[in-house]
Amino acid sequence: MNKIDFKKLDQDFKKSLKSNDFQQVLADLDEWFKTAKKEDLNYNSALFLKGYILEFGNKDIENANIYYEQVKTIDNLWFTLGNELIGQSPEKAILCYSKVKKDIVQNNLNFNIGLCYEILKDTNKSNEYFNKINKETVFRETMQNPLIFSLVMFLIACIFAVCKAKQGWLIASCVVGAFGIMATWTEFKTYMKISNPKTKFWRS
Structure with a gap:
């Protein structure tokens, strides 16, 4: 050792x-x-x-x-x-x-x-x-994947709701979807920071 x-x-x-x-x-x-x-x-x-x-x-x-x-x-x-x-x-x-x-x-x-x-x-x-x-590539590099993930989880939650899935599955999909939204917000701030470096938005 x-x-x-x-x-x-x-x-x-x-x-x-x-x-x-x-x-x-x-x-x-x-x-x-x-x-x-x-x-x-x-x-x-x-x-x-x-x-x-x-x-x-x-x-x-x-x-x-x-x-x-x-x-x-x-x-x-x-x-x-x-x-x-x-x-x-x-x-x-x-x-x-x-x-x-x-x-x-x-x-x-x-x-x-x-x-x-x-x-x-x-x-x-x-x-x-x-x-x-x-700036044309910033969105793809920062926002694209989190947005896709959030949308997929939202659709899964909707499908579970329509199909009257077990409550546990519905809650789980909503929780994961919430994390996806949080990730999207984080990446949105990154997107704004990199695509608008001369503004004060990203400093907050």
Whole structure:
């Protein structure tokens, strides 16, 4: 069993992002790798952390790439880290987003980069990325699936009611339908946020 708690290691890594001092985190990470197995649920994230530390802490991009090449779904990890850094360090968040090559919806990426530049009070760059958002695809990417799900559950509830199905089934379909409506509302706010980045609606 690994003596290093990866959850704590990950927390220490995030704390070190501000100072860019990864010396202790790197030592703990190397210790963690000594007993870690590739089947470990955290192994993929550990590879990513090691690559990041080597690149941005040690300025060793060559060895960093060795670790990056082993990381699965690396774009998702870059995007997630960028999201965590927006408020703390928008410049570093932009660096993370610039690493994303695929697997992330481009509208989301452009919106987040635009938001970073807005925080940095660079209106020109912010507008540049906001203007890249393809409004024609935003609805499909955010609203389409939740709407379909809600409509299907509503139809099922109606069918149960017409057929006088058992009360339990009717209640269950209504509950699931309610969750669908909640999901639709959440995605509607996302849709408004991304399709109208220059408005104040999404800030509420």
